[in-house]
Amino acid sequence: MSYPHVFSGNPLDRADVLRRDETALADAAAAAESRYLLLWNLNVLIIEDHEAPAIAWLTAPDVQRLEIDTPPVLLGLDRGVAHFTLDVSALGDPLHELNLGPPWQFADARAAAARLPMAETGILAQARSQVDWHRRHGFCSVCGTRTHQFKGGHVRRCSGCGAEHFPRTDPVAIMLIVDGDRCLLGQSAGRLARTGMYSALAGFIDQGESIEEAVRREVLEEAGIRVGRVRYHSSQPWPFPSSLMIGCHGMAESVDIRIDQEEMTDVRFFARDAVRAAMDRLLAGTPAADPTVLKVPGPIAIAHHLIRAWVDGEVDFA
Amino acid sequence: MSYPHVFSGNPLDRADVLRRDETALADAAAAAESRYLLLWNLNVLIIEDHEAPAIAWLTAPDVQRLEIDTPPVLLGLDRGVAHFTLDVSALGDPLHELNLGPPWQFADARAAAARLPMAETGILAQARSQVDWHRRHGFCSVCGTRTHQFKGGHVRRCSGCGAEHFPRTDPVAIMLIVDGDRCLLGQSAGRLARTGMYSALAGFIDQGESIEEAVRREVLEEAGIRVGRVRYHSSQPWPFPSSLMIGCHGMAESVDIRIDQEEMTDVRFFARDAVRAAMDRLLAGTPAADPTVLKVPGPIAIAHHLIRAWVDGEVDFA
Numbered sequence: 001m002s003y004p005h006v007f008s009g010n011p012l013d014r015a016d017v018l019r020r021d022e023t024a025l026a027d028a029a030a031a032a033e034s035r036y037l038l039l040w041n042l043n044v045l046i047i048e049d050h051e052a053p054a055i056a057w058l059t060a061p062d063v064q065r066l067e068i069d070t071p072p073v074l075l076g077l078d079r080g081v082a083h084f085t086l087d088v089s090a091l092g093d094p095l096h097e098l099n100l101g102p103p104w105q106f107a108d109a110r111a112a113a114a115r116l117p118m119a120e121t122g123i124l125a126q127a128r129s130q131v132d133w134h135r136r137h138g139f140c141s142v143c144g145t146r147t148h149q150f151k152g153g154h155v156r157r158c159s160g161c162g163a164e165h166f167p168r169t170d171p172v173a174i175m176l177i178v179d180g181d182r183c184l185l186g187q188s189a190g191r192l193a194r195t196g197m198y199s200a201l202a203g204f205i206d207q208g209e210s211i212e213e214a215v216r217r218e219v220l221e222e223a224g225i226r227v228g229r230v231r232y233h234s235s236q237p238w239p240f241p242s243s244l245m246i247g248c249h250g251m252a253e254s255v256d257i258r259i260d261q262e263e264m265t266d267v268r269f270f271a272r273d274a275v276r277a278a279m280d281r282l283l284a285g286t287p288a289a290d291p292t293v294l295k296v297p298g299p300i301a302i303a304h305h306l307i308r309a310w311v312d313g314e315v316d317f318a
Numbered sequence: 319m320s321y322p323h324v325f326s327g328n329p330l331d332r333a334d335v336l337r338r339d340e341t342a343l344a345d346a347a348a349a350a351e352s353r354y355l356l357l358w359n360l361n362v363l364i365i366e367d368h369e370a371p372a373i374a375w376l377t378a379p380d381v382q383r384l385e386i387d388t389p390p391v392l393l394g395l396d397r398g399v400a401h402f403t404l405d406v407s408a409l410g411d412p413l414h415e416l417n418l419g420p421p422w423q424f425a426d427a428r429a430a431a432a433r434l435p436m437a438e439t440g441i442l443a444q445a446r447s448q449v450d451w452h453r454r455h456g457f458c459s460v461c462g463t464r465t466h467q468f469k470g471g472h473v474r475r476c477s478g479c480g481a482e483h484f485p486r487t488d489p490v491a492i493m494l495i496v497d498g499d500r501c502l503l504g505q506s507a508g509r510l511a512r513t514g515m516y517s518a519l520a521g522f523i524d525q526g527e528s529i530e531e532a533v534r535r536e537v538l539e540e541a542g543i544r545v546g547r548v549r550y551h552s553s554q555p556w557p558f559p560s561s562l563m564i565g566c567h568g569m570a571e572s573v574d575i576r577i578d579q580e581e582m583t584d585v586r587f588f589a590r591d592a593v594r595a596a597m598d599r600l601l602a603g604t605p606a607a608d609p610t611v612l613k614v615p616g617p618i619a620i621a622h623h624l625i626r627a628w629v630d631g632e633v634d635f636a
Contacts, residue, residue, distance in 0.1 A: 008528045016539050020580070126526030133525070137459040141483070144457035144464070165459070167525050171489045171562055207451070207485050207560050208444030210326045211553040221334050232550040235529040242525050244489055246564075262338070 005236035006113055006300045010122025012076030012083055019074060019151040028082035029060065029072050036063045036072065037085045037123065039131045040094050040106045044124055046116070049103035053112060055120045056104050057083075066097055073130050074152030075123060085127035087135065109239065114300050122237075129242035133167045141165065172243045173214040174202035176306040177227055178317075179252035179269060183310055184223060185296075186267035196291035198270070200303040202245070215250050223267040224258025227251065229317045233309060236302040247302045249315045270294060276311045323554035324431055324618045328440025330394030330401055337392060337469040346400035347378065347390050354381045354390065355403045355441065357449045358412050358424045362442055364434070367421035371430060373438045374422050375401075384415055391448045392470030393441060403445035405453065427557065432618050440555075447560040451485045459483065490561045491532040492520035494624040495545055496635075497570035497587060501628055502541060503614075504585035514609035516588070518621040520563070533566050541585040542576025545569065547635045551627060554620040565620045567633045588612060594629045 018024055028034055035057040038045040047056040063072070063086055072084035088094045095104060109128050113121045130153055137156055140147050145160025156165045177184040185198035203218035205211065212230040219227050227250040236245040259267050278294040281287050287295050297303045309315055336342055346352055353375040356363040365374040381390075381404055390402035406412045413422060427446050431439045448471055455474055458465050463478025474483045495502040503516035521536035523529065530548040537545050545568040554563040577585050596612040599605050605613050615621045627633055 005528065007526065008531060010526060010531070014524060014535060016578070122526060124526075126524070129525035136481070139457060139459050139462035141455040141457050141459045141465075144462040146462070147459075163454070166488075166522070168486045169489055169523055169525055169527075170484075171487055204484070205487055205562060206332060206444070207447035207487050208325065208328060208440060208442075208555045208557060209487075209562075210323065210555060211562070211564070213326060213328070217332060237526045237528060239526060244523060244527075244529070246529070260334070 004118065005234065005302055005305070006118065006121045007125035007237045007239060008122050009118045010076075010126055011119045012078055012123060012126075014076040015074065015082075015152075018077065018082075019154055022150065025074065025152050028074070029084060031082065032060055034060045034082040034084060036060070037075070037083070037127050038063070038088050038094065038106075039085060039127060040088050040091070042089075042109060042128060042132060043106035044109050044112055044128070046105060046107045046112055047103050048105065052117070053107070053115050054117065055123065058098070062098065066091065066094065070134075071149055071153075073127070073134065073149070075126055075130075083123070085131055087131045089135070110300075114298075125237045125239040128239040129169075129237070130167060132239075132241040137165055168242060170243045171205040171211070172202055172238070172245050173205055173211055173218060173248065174200050174245050174302055174306065175215045175219065175227075175230070175248045175250050176200045176303070176310055177219055177223075177225060177250045177252050178310060178315065179255060181272045182269040183272070183275060183307070184219070184225060184252065184257075184267065185270055185275075185307075186222065187265045189263060189265055195295060196288070196293060197295040197297065198266075198268070199297050199301070200247075200306050201267070202303075205246070211246055211248065215248050219250065222260045222264050224254075224256065226253040228253040231315065231317060233306055234302065238302075245302045247306050249306065249310060249317070251317050272311060275307060279308060279311055322436065323552065323620055323623070324436065324439045325443035325555045325557060326440050327436045328394075328444055329437045330396055330441060330444075332394045333392065333400075333470075336395065336400075337472055340468065343392060343470050346392070347402060349400065350378055352378045352400040352402060354378065355393070355401070355445050356381070356406050356412065356424075357403060357445060358406050358409070360427060360446060360450060361424035362427050362430055362446070364423060364425045364430055365421050366423065370435070371425070371433050372435065373441065376416070380416065384409065384412065388452075389467055389471075391445075391452065391467070393444055393448075401441070403449055405449045407453070428618075432616075443555045443557040446557040447487075447555070448485060450557075450559040455483055486560060488561050489523040489529070490520055490556070490563050491523055491529055491536060491566065492518050492563050492620055492624065493533045493537065493545075493548070493566045493568050494518045494621070494628055495537055495541075495543060495568045495570050496628060496633065497573060499590045500587040501590070501593060501625070502537070502543060502570065502575075502585065503588055503593075503625075504540065505583045507581060507583055513613060514606070514611060515613040515615065516584075516586070517615050517619070518565075518624050519585070520621075523564070529564055529566065533568050537568065540578045540582050542572075542574065544571040546571040549633065549635060551624055552620065556620075563620045565624050567624065567628060567635070569635050590629060593625060597626060597629055
């Protein structure tokens, strides 16, 4: 099943053919009907004059006034209209230079995503990951010389050795491990520990490792639990900065938890009833204030959907 | 199901805790019992004095004679013994310097993988991807200054700006698209076109894209076919240089093929009987010499297993 995850559902055609033609790309970037999504220090320009916020698309004439050296990155086409994203972090106060004020604002991408229309969260994911990658890849990792972007941002080429560099996407395994009528949830060091929230375990997939191997390795490292069967559930782009969350369920083959104290502050098995109650409180908008009462992640995170599928009896290891 | 793909099944413990202790890492690298897998221009040192080849593990005293500046990369632990890989590409003739000749040889990694024991192909995948990444990341992509490795090779840190860089794994969607009793196979520009071999379509997953979205986009771009339901099958590390092949089946929702002529030389629907016959010839070791007769990929590739699962009636879109 294709899950309707936040940060997926991008409706733009990524326009692989247009990307191969630098002249057509330049024409599209200057065309009056083309649209621009602005990022400033990775915050996204939105407009909030209705009930819900929306991406504030600007036009080519708007952005030409800004005299930004950074080239725009092509996101794709919508019914023939080119959509770009532009990093305006070089400006001290881009809203002022654009003569914009409220209801326009630069918003934190994660906070905005929880309220933007679903299709716009997909566009935001693409834009934020691509801009972040270009910001961090102005030099060639092979020889140290400056790089420049081509193909509308799908490649950077070294002006010294000619090496080509492509935007990276980091696959992350995120897994709900099940032992009969209990599931394994953890608090990683940092943010979650102060909130009473427990979530699915997760970690980057290493080089030379399958998804299923990464699930087993991470759970063994973080919690000391051996995992047998692994079932893929769904996947979600997560643009902080450019992860691909690959959600799975796994069957526990051992029960004695041994926590990696550097990575995790707590890992426990929770009974299905307790997890269902936490999910019900969350969905009812009445999470427990008591930090000792279990809380689970909200629907912006794939972990929420992994937990919910198991609570609802949808996980089948057969 | 966890599929026994070539390049998976690495038995080493990646030793996350040992990686955090630079002194312990240095001790392990110098320990007489530690073992070294050598790569020379990405070819792997094997020994072939029995019926089948095997990785030729060397010892710390062996490699100390080589006076290589490149630091070893920790692969992991096997029953407490540290296993490293070492890039000896700086040497003109490492076999000579090691006083080794036949049956020792540096072999092409892909050719060797088809004959090595399965567990060793997993180790080879990890080693080849890691060495390739370090070779291409001696400089910081943020500021152009030199980088140095830490954590046994799990991070490179910039000596200028301090930015940390992590080995990359590139997720690739590879998909067998099914239309009733036919499946969609293609020849990409290049190698396959000269052999009569057709394979599953594939492409890198973009930033801000789920696995399922990448499957639909790539098939639409390369073949003009719309895809509905997508089902995950299995995944395979593919160390050329560092892909994670994510294998899926998908249901065609249109039938008129429109080929991307820059990427593909041919894409066609093939009847199940024709594909089964090609699979039977391959497994019997009697592929057709005639380049106009369908050939399918061998079992080293995940495409083989996607095709075989469909031929065998194991694909369920319900």
